[in-house]
Amino acid sequence: MKTKRSVRLFFSYLLLILIGIASVYPALWTIMSSFRAGDSLFSDTFFPKQFTLKHYSDLFHPENIAGKQVPYVKWYWNTLKIATMSMIIGTLIQLLTAYAVSRFRFKGRKTLLSTVLVLGMFPGFMSMMAIYIFLVQLNLLDTPWALIIVYSAGAALGLFVAKGFFDTIPRSLEEAATIDGANHWQVFMKIILPLSKPIITYISLMTFTGAWMDFIFAGLILRSRDQWTLAVGLFNLVDSYSSTAFTLFAAGAVLVAVPITILFAFTQRFLVEGLTSGASKG
Amino acid sequence: MGLGQLYNRQWTKGVLFLLAHITGITLITTVLSNHIIGFFTLGEQGQHLVKVGKIYKNVPGDHSIFMMIYGLLSMMVVLLYVFIYVMNVRDAVANGRLREQGLPTKTFIDSIRHGVHNNFPWLILAIPILGVLFFTIMPILFMIFMAFTNYSAPNHLPPKNLVDWVGLQTFKDLFTLNVWSDTFFGVLTWTIIWAILATVTCYFGGILVALLVNQQGIKLKGLWRTLFIIPYAIPQFVSLLVMRNMLNDKFGPINQYFRFLGLDGLPWLSDPFWAKVSVIVVNMWIGIPVTMVLVMGILTSIPKDLYEAAEVDGATPWIKFRNITMPFVLFSTAPILITQFAGNINNFNVIFLLTKGGPSSIDYNMAGKTDLLVTWLYKLTLENNKYNVASAVGILIFLIIASVSIFSYTRTRSYREEDMIQ
Numbered sequence: 001m002k003t004k005r006s007v008r009l010f011f012s013y014l015l016l017i018l019i020g021i022a023s024v025y026p027a028l029w030t031i032m033s034s035f036r037a038g039d040s041l042f043s044d045t046f047f048p049k050q051f052t053l054k055h056y057s058d059l060f061h062p063e064n065i066a067g068k069q070v071p072y073v074k075w076y077w078n079t080l081k082i083a084t085m086s087m088i089i090g091t092l093i094q095l096l097t098a099y100a101v102s103r104f105r106f107k108g109r110k111t112l113l114s115t116v117l118v119l120g121m122f123p124g125f126m127s128m129m130a131i132y133i134f135l136v137q138l139n140l141l142d143t144p145w146a147l148i149i150v151y152s153a154g155a156a157l158g159l160f161v162a163k164g165f166f167d168t169i170p171r172s173l174e175e176a177a178t179i180d181g182a183n184h185w186q187v188f189m190k191i192i193l194p195l196s197k198p199i200i201t202y203i204s205l206m207t208f209t210g211a212w213m214d215f216i217f218a219g220l221i222l223r224s225r226d227q228w229t230l231a232v233g234l235f236n237l238v239d240s241y242s243s244t245a246f247t248l249f250a251a252g253a254v255l256v257a258v259p260i261t262i263l264f265a266f267t268q269r270f271l272v273e274g275l276t277s278g279a280s281k282g
Numbered sequence: 283m284g285l286g287q288l289y290n291r292q293w294t295k296g297v298l299f300l301l302a303h304i305t306g307i308t309l310i311t312t313v314l315s316n317h318i319i320g321f322f323t324l325g326e327q328g329q330h331l332v333k334v335g336k337i338y339k340n341v342p343g344d345h346s347i348f349m350m351i352y353g354l355l356s357m358m359v360v361l362l363y364v365f366i367y368v369m370n371v372r373d374a375v376a377n378g379r380l381r382e383q384g385l386p387t388k389t390f391i392d393s394i395r396h397g398v399h400n401n402f403p404w405l406i407l408a409i410p411i412l413g414v415l416f417f418t419i420m421p422i423l424f425m426i427f428m429a430f431t432n433y434s435a436p437n438h439l440p441p442k443n444l445v446d447w448v449g450l451q452t453f454k455d456l457f458t459l460n461v462w463s464d465t466f467f468g469v470l471t472w473t474i475i476w477a478i479l480a481t482v483t484c485y486f487g488g489i490l491v492a493l494l495v496n497q498q499g500i501k502l503k504g505l506w507r508t509l510f511i512i513p514y515a516i517p518q519f520v521s522l523l524v525m526r527n528m529l530n531d532k533f534g535p536i537n538q539y540f541r542f543l544g545l546d547g548l549p550w551l552s553d554p555f556w557a558k559v560s561v562i563v564v565n566m567w568i569g570i571p572v573t574m575v576l577v578m579g580i581l582t583s584i585p586k587d588l589y590e591a592a593e594v595d596g597a598t599p600w601i602k603f604r605n606i607t608m609p610f611v612l613f614s615t616a617p618i619l620i621t622q623f624a625g626n627i628n629n630f631n632v633i634f635l636l637t638k639g640g641p642s643s644i645d646y647n648m649a650g651k652t653d654l655l656v657t658w659l660y661k662l663t664l665e666n667n668k669y670n671v672a673s674a675v676g677i678l679i680f681l682i683i684a685s686v687s688i689f690s691y692t693r694t695r696s697y698r699e700e701d702m703i704q
Contacts, residue, residue: 005499008497009497009499009500012494012497012500013500015494016494016495016500016506019491019494019510020506020509020510022567023509023510023512023513023567023571024509024512026513026521026524026525026528026567027512027516027521029524029528029535030520030524046535093409093410093413096406096407096410097406097407097410099406100402100403100404100406100407101403101407103403104402104403106401106403106404109403112407117687118684119414119418119419119422121624121680121683121684121687122422122676122679122680123628123656123659123676123679123680123683124628125630125656125659125660125663125676126421126422126425126659126673126676126680127417127418127421127422127424127425128421128663128664129421129424129425129428129663129669130351130420130421130422130424130425131417131421133347133348133351134351134416134417134420134421137351149413149417150417152413153413153414153416153417153418154413154414154417154418155410155413156410156411156413156414157414157418183399184399184402209517212517213517213518213519215519216630216660220664231517231519234519234520234523235519235523235635238523238526238527246527249523249527250524253520253523253524256517256520257516257517257520257521260515260516260517261512261515261516264511264514264515265508265515268508268511271575
């Protein structure tokens with residue numbers, strides 16, 4: 001019995017270690033590559049023979065890599081701006097929408113919910129061309145605002161996660177507040193929001209990373225290199241220089257991934273809640 | 283409009299309605315009707331040459347696509363007008379009844395206050411609804427209509443040429459013309475195989491890893507868990523682009539290790555079969571952590587007394603696992619399985635960032651061997667300007683996803699019993 005147990009544990013640990021290596025290897029490899037001298041993808045050893053910070057400094061001094069136009073700082077700033085704005089507006093819209101459909105039983109509510117479900121089933125790119133023409137007409141093409149508007153306008157469609165959460169908040173709390181004379185707006189601000197911190201964190205994180213990582217819409221809307229976001233820029237870096245600018249890409253990728261990874265690490269416990277409430281209540 | 287309110291002596295409201303009525307009618311008769319007619323004709327003449335004096339000049343003609351969009355927008359404005367009209371009649375009737383009964387009608391300020399309180403949900407939904415209307419519904423309608431036109435390169439691209447309504451011709455071509463149907467059915471088959479494999483591998487992989495970590499006797503559970511979440515925390519486009527480089531035939535580290543062990547490297551991304559293997563394995567790397575996190579959450583929520591009761595009855599670990607753990611996990615995650623399946627059909631990122639749909643093949647028209655329907659749609663639209671075919675493919679994707687989703691929603695208990703928790 002004792003030996004059987006230790007054999008089982010031995011194999012379990014072996015598997016865990018293997019999976020662990022597989023999980024972190026790509027990240028470690030990228031970090032190592034970002035410190036490696038030269039610009040090629042190929043390397044004889046896992047640890048670079050020569051450590052260098054040149055690639056990081058190149059990112060901040062685009063004049064050093066004049067052959068490749070990589071205004072990295074500019075991209076970073078663009079991305080930060082777009083992601084933050086979309087997060088604030090998008091989260092607010094999503095919470096309000098979810099609150100309305102979760103708490104009120106009004107005429108047309110079921111129709112509204114089914115419409116949202118149906119709209120969610122269309123592939124997102126189907127609307128790309130129309131949005132493109134639309135933005136040309138509004139003279140918003142190639143501006144960060146275009147992206148912020150597009151992301152925020154779509155935010156309401158993700159209402160089911162928050163709705164699932166709001167549905168579980170007992171009604172008696174609001175009823176008590178209403179008896180004490182609170183109006184709908186006060187109920188939302190003073191009762192619902194303070195109780196919904198986990199789901200607010202989850203939604204903010206999702207809208208932020210969504211904007212941070214999107215390269216499809218961003219690539220379509222932002223035409224000039226200076227307006228690009230990180231996702232568009234890095235994709236282009238790999239696509240057009242393939243394996244000859246890899247170390248530069250690695251450095252750029254590390255700087256992109258670090259803040260997001262830290263955000264995830266801090267909000268880990270909220271993620272489970274968000275994932276489950278969206279999935280089972282949908 | 284508005285006269286009813288004036289008759290009821292609600293002056294402010296009446297004047298407002300009257301104004302809305304006048305603007306509505308003027309707009310409809312002057313601008314909107316032309317646009318709506320334009321929607322049906324899609325223009326009379328494309329860009330053409332006109333003789334001015336002795337030379338021919340290029341004169342811009344009708345732009346069918348703009349005409350279509352303006353037509354759609356105009357129809358929406360007309361609908362809005364009709365909506366206001368109906369509201370107006372209802373309001374007048376309601377107030378008329380009040381007056382007949384000899385009750386006082388509300389003042390303007392009062393009715394606004396009343397409206398805010400009773401229509402609160404619609405009030406906060408107004409902005410989201412407008413956003414969705416213009417940036418989701420209208421574009422989708424536009425694309426649906428596009429599938430019934432001949433809007434495509436090279437012969438029907440405005441502003442040079444006109445676009446016409448062709449009915450179901452595009453769908454017919456897609457299913458019967460060999461150029462399209464071979465590609466369509468090839469890509470469709472791979473999309474379905476991919477969606478099934480990607481979902482199943484991630485789902486069971488995730489359950490397995492979660493159970494592995496949660497076993498009795500495993501130490502440092504928190505450490506393992508954090509370690510395995512890392513792939514989920516790295517932005518997807520970064521990790522996918524990194525993977526693409528790692529799997530590089532000539533210089534990538536993976537093939538380097540193969541060579542180190544004395545094996546030939548494999549053409550990970552350039553051979554159709556291995557490219558398919560690569561995308562599925564890489565997708566496991568990205569997808570397993572999500573399921574793992576979910577399953578771990580569920581494992582902690584299984585009531586402990588179930589296990590205790592089983593132990594009292596002398597159950598072995600295997601029996602406990604099979605009769606308590608597995609049913610619990612499967613039951614709680616079944617809806618997610620279906621959502622993930624639907625998501626994988628549309629999994630643009632993994633395919634596009636890793637292989638770009640390649641390796642390209644002569645059997646397929648504008649598609650590669652790992653292209654899904656969505657990535658093909660992307661290529662048709664942005665690289666080849668075959669808008670009508672792309673829209674038709676989009677509609678078909680919608681039909682697939684819709685049938686999968688309807689199947690799942692009707693089976694989700696919480697959808698039917700949403701008012702249970704009060």
